[in-house]
Amino acid sequence: MLRMLQAVCAVSVALLALWAPSQVVAQKPPPATIRMVPIPIANYTPILVARDKGYFADENLTVTWAPVAQGAVAIEAVFGGSAEVGGSAVFEPMVARGNGFDLMYIAAGNQIRKEPPDNSALLVRADDNIQAPADLAGKKISAGLINSVNYVHMQEWLQKKGVERSKIEFLEIPFPQMADALFQKRIDAVWNVEPFVTFMMKSGKARLIAYPYQDNMPGMDISNYFAKESWIKANPDVARRFRRAMDRATEFIATAPKDERDDWVAKFTGMKLEVVKEVTLPVYSTAFNVSSLQYHLELAVRHKLLTKPFDVNAMIFKP
């Protein structure tokens, strides 16, 4: 009888021991709040997915966000402490880090499509006689903000195509105003992004010349999420949980059927659903393309935005 009782006790203890760790795992991590500053474009749709599908809640994270107009503004907000995580092109945090701002990529985001079409394109007027890159010599071009990722890649693309930079006048025109500037002949070529590329092409007044990103490096990282290195080091667990939630959301969007993905993009960006259905979206990816980040860094040094290169691996958060 005693032996039987001992056996029952032993089994109970063993079961308890097995049960206890699973209880620990099931326990929620301490709650944390993250404020984000993304640009309200399709690239950052996974933020909405992570919130509405409960991925942030699963990690006990409360995430809020405020849209910003430019990556540089996102960086200033994150560096200044008014937000924990920003969303921008991969280029700006890199240039900022090279200038002493302790920023790191906390999660991967988007890549340039490997095959045409891309979600940004170099366009000219349909009735203009510009046919090849060489015809751009002596013309006025806008690639958005001077020294932005587009601008620097445009320089690189022109160089690859054998067009002298000094022969081209660059103007800063915001993406939404590029169509008017081109069609009113104030400018000869624009490197615009979606959804404006689709609008311009559908108007019949624009003609495609190239997809400069794809010509430079197909499949390269183009945008992602960043945070201060000091914040990540002080909150490694929160950073890990955020990364996990974002990766789930990015994976979800990457593999979702087109209709479902378009719905999410429309909801996040505020674009009309019928517009989203027409535009080309970037590739959503949870993995960093490190060699492409290295390429961005080389361009930043070559175009004198940075005085010297650094180890790009050091700015990628590895949970």
Place this chain on the structure above:
Amino acid sequence: MNGFVRWLETSRGSGVILIVLLLGFWQFSALYIMDTPTWPPVTRIFVAWYENIADGTIIKHLLATLWRQMLGYGLAVVLGISLGLAIGYYRIVYNLLEPLIEVFRPIPGPAYLPVLVLFVGIGHEMKVVLILVASFFPILLNTYGGVRSIDPVQFDTARTLGLTTLQTLREVVLPAASPQILTGMRISLAISLILAILSEMIVSNDGLGYFTLLAERTFKVPEMYAGIFTLALFGYVLNRLFLMGEARLIRWHQESSGRK
């Protein structure tokens, strides 16, 4: 002690010392209190300033700003004074235009920007017109205000002496209204610089506003401060030059009103 107080009263040396002390505190705080790239030491800013002057970058941008500011401002001066004299001198013109001016006057200069981008474009013309429009109203208002405040006895005297309209404008109206006209011009000078910088920050390829914003956007913080320092110096020099010119033009007024 009395000598020190007298020195404080008679010299601006204390103001200069305060600036030097503040720069010293900036340097100290950047080196020992706030270790952040957004607050670089003053010496680092001066190095960036020197480098950008030595390689001609800041000079190029300064000249671009000066050129467009002076063109817009110069046009505003010519138009503002001409129209202001007409409005102040002829009651009919005043009655016709004053209500319209009252409608447009409260619109802040930058509010014209979206309209100008649509109608004038994004080139130099847009910036010059924006500066012109914003600088125009203070000159206009002060000019016709100055003319209308002239003692009617002066006009009667001019008539008694048989002066023609042109002679009256030249000999009576302009001298009497010039202190107020110059006040308007001085207000507009500051406005013209503000609008030049603003328009360069919004859409431009050159100018100090562009240089400063570009440095900020590419995280070259010392260069950004160098741009702001240049703007401060530029604004100061412009104002000093204006005051020197004003002192020569209306010495009689400044002496009679006790201004030195």
